[in-house]
Amino acid sequence: MAASATPRIAESDLVAVAFSGGIDSTALLHVATRSGARVLALHVHHGLQPQADDWAAHCEGVARELGADFACTRLSGSPGRGDSVEAWAREGRHRALHDMAVAAGADLLLLAHHRQDQAETFLLQAMRGAGTAGLAGMPRSQWRDGLCWARPWLDQPRGAIRAYAEREGLHWIEDPSNADVRYARNRLRQSLWPAFPSAEAGLAQAARWAQQAQALAAEVAQEDLARLSTPRRLDLAALVQLSSARASNALRAWLAPCTAAPASLIERLLTEWRAGTTLSWPAPGGQLHAYRDGLYWAAESAVAPLPSTVDLSRPGLHPQPGWGGAWLVEPASTGIAPARLARLTQQSRAGAEQFQHAPASTPRSLKKACQQVGLPPWRRGGPLLFDVEGHLVAVAGLGMDARAFADQDEMRLAVHWLDDSDLPQREGGTKSAA
Numbered sequence: 001m002a003a004s005a006t007p008r009i010a011e012s013d014l015v016a017v018a019f020s021g022g023i024d025s026t027a028l029l030h031v032a033t034r035s036g037a038r039v040l041a042l043h044v045h046h047g048l049q050p051q052a053d054d055w056a057a058h059c060e061g062v063a064r065e066l067g068a069d070f071a072c073t074r075l076s077g078s079p080g081r082g083d084s085v086e087a088w089a090r091e092g093r094h095r096a097l098h099d100m101a102v103a104a105g106a107d108l109l110l111l112a113h114h115r116q117d118q119a120e121t122f123l124l125q126a127m128r129g130a131g132t133a134g135l136a137g138m139p140r141s142q143w144r145d146g147l148c149w150a151r152p153w154l155d156q157p158r159g160a161i162r163a164y165a166e167r168e169g170l171h172w173i174e175d176p177s178n179a180d181v182r183y184a185r186n187r188l189r190q191s192l193w194p195a196f197p198s199a200e201a202g203l204a205q206a207a208r209w210a211q212q213a214q215a216l217a218a219e220v221a222q223e224d225l226a227r228l229s230t231p232r233r234l235d236l237a238a239l240v241q242l243s244s245a246r247a248s249n250a251l252r253a254w255l256a257p258c259t260a261a262p263a264s265l266i267e268r269l270l271t272e273w274r275a276g277t278t279l280s281w282p283a284p285g286g287q288l289h290a291y292r293d294g295l296y297w298a299a300e301s302a303v304a305p306l307p308s309t310v311d312l313s314r315p316g317l318h319p320q321p322g323w324g325g326a327w328l329v330e331p332a333s334t335g336i337a338p339a340r341l342a343r344l345t346q347q348s349r350a351g352a353e354q355f356q357h358a359p360a361s362t363p364r365s366l367k368k369a370c371q372q373v374g375l376p377p378w379r380r381g382g383p384l385l386f387d388v389e390g391h392l393v394a395v396a397g398l399g400m401d402a403r404a405f406a407d408q409d410e411m412r413l414a415v416h417w418l419d420d421s422d423l424p425q426r427e428g429g430t431k432s433a434a
């Protein structure tokens, strides 16, 4: 195996290698230790097989022999009844590899997946009816939670790695579960490769085409969404003007940060929606709402919090955990006296409230006031703020009640509601296979 197939690594860097003890990761560890970098071999003991203690000991011995440091985590617990053992093990392995690498100060983790693994992933995804995202298989590299997961041998034929391991006289573990035909990958492996020994390159190439198609689709979606949407609203009237493939592509991309929408939902939404209709569709983790020709996502909210007392008499951002947002208080020319904001009751909408949006207007029902400003029905629950005398002061999404405004000679503070989605976002991780 050519050392040039591994990423360039500076000698001072610490490189972590996910080391199962199998032939591929043994070869990768061997190449990594020869690169001159400081190498840390990371082993995960799944606690599933009787030989696992021996494997961990074998891995430690090999790592030390090759001059690498070694760390091992034993997963606790076991898969729940009916859970996939593979999925449980993969999730635990990812977490353990991440935690061990980060704790040691590494920001690069190498995995020994190769071309045949990629070819199998492509076929398994195809058999599940996956789209380009699934067919694209495993990425060569991907940053997740401060760690770069890299697969430097994704284009390397399996045979080349075996030849290298044999030439170098390496010792590795043969995991008997690789022959267990209860696992789909093993069944596929056992029937596919004897029948189509040279299909590895073609299937891996097909995965690369899918990666390209996926990248292209992502670019088109980004351009379309820049014109058609904000994080909160997707313009359905404009979306349906696109070709149907392009519309589902854009819709899928807009939904991705909110929910794992199945393909059937994307299709239903695009066929069922008609201009001017108000419709809702349940989706994993919440609901999609069509309102005034826009599409909105409403995450499943927990039960509305109980009434509470809040002090908004000082400028700043006042987060309201449980309500999904924060009150922003700022000095303003039109606003409410600080004393009145010192002891407010915050609660959800009861039903009979009246709201007055400007000094010269008349109070009207909250429902009418919401309709007037286009506040969609699922965002009308509150919170509402009342002063000590029970007078309405402000409503999330509507603003301040004009009857609470202070006189011109008093100090005034404006109160606005910001949903969590309006606040600066924290970075999140994505999932992939290892």
Ligand SMILES: Nc1ncnc2c1ncn2[C@@H]1O[C@H](COP(=O)(O)OP(=O)(O)OP(=O)(O)O)[C@@H](O)[C@H]1O
Residues within 6 Å of the ligand: 017, 018, 019, 020, 021, 022, 023, 024, 025, 026, 042, 043, 044, 045, 046, 093, 110, 111, 112, 113, 117, 175, 178, 434
């Ligand atoms: N128990 C483990 N501990 C650490 N890393 C692992 C473990 N299992 C898998 N990996 C990493 O994920 C890669 C792919 O896993 P896979 O299950 O396909 O490999 P394997 O058959 O266990 O071993 P190998 O790929 O080394 O022959 C491995 O090459 C290795 O880098």
